[in-house]
Amino acid sequence: MKLKVMCCIVVLTVLFFSSSAYAACTVSATPVSFGSYDVFSPGPLDTTGTITIDCDDKPPPRVTISIGQSMYSGGFDPRAMQLTTGSELLFYNLYTDSNRTTIWGDGSGNTMTVQGKVKNKKPLISTVYGRVLPLQNVEAGAYNETLTITVVW
DSSP states (O other): OOOEEEEEEEEEEEEEOOSSOOOOEEEEEEOEEEEEEETTOSSOEEEEEEEEEEEOSSOOSOEEEEEOOOTTTSSSSSEEEEETTSSOEEEEEEESSTTSOSEESSSSTTEEOEEEOOBTTBOEEEEEEEEEOSSOOOOSSOEEEEEEEEEEO
């Protein structure tokens, strides 16, 4: 009998900060949804989400995107989702690269931010690479966490 953890979701909450009023911009994110997690699988569970920044006709030249610390683990490595009906934690992380070697954070410690250009009528879309660590002996159920995205230019 295989035990699976259902519906692991990291919801990225968007905060928008600007040091100067260059343009009207919108920031949106698609959740990093892991789906079912098999506690007996020897491999990690990987998925992706996106962060999109779209500006009007005078976009800022460069933006920096950071993702905040885990509210449950208190840090970046690892982050943790909490069981919605309890206090059990499921450990995961978010990365800037598809190889999942560079932790997406605020630039402190061993974390990196993502920088990019927003062009006129062409949004900047950044992929968030997620990974749940393998072989975690956790209770079945839904796990989630809300993180803060900060955009600075």
